[in-house]
């Protein structure tokens with residue numbers, strides 16, 4: 001891409017990640033704990049929305065479904081971060097990514113892409129979900145090249 005070599009995109013250490021949930025987000029995290037990727041879908045009109053919110057932006061309904069998604073998607077956007085947030089790991093490289101989720105038209109998930117050279121990530125690349133164990137027994141969806 002630019003001729004710069006960053007090294008492999010790495011997983012954020014799970015003990016550094018803590019989540020909070022509420023009525024509207026907990027079903028997403030409970031599904032993730034079971035390694036099932038889902039997205040918030042309006043129970044009235046079928047419109048997908050991520051992150052989950054109390055009211056459908058399309059029809060204002062509060063009914064929601066949480067369908068199981070195939071766990072695949074497409075890179076919509078990404079960044080390469082090579083300023084380590086961890087003083088003890090100076091060469092830490094991570095790639096925040098925005099993924100268009102298969103099976104949930106219009107829904108995008110902000111996540112991290114791991115397990116490949118950061119300089120090889122491209123928009124439009126197919127990815128597949130994986131899971132990162134984080135604090136308090138929760139799991140965070142992350143993505144790898146499909």
Ligand SMILES: [Zn+2]
Nearest residue numbers: 042045056059
């Ligand atoms: Zn709706």
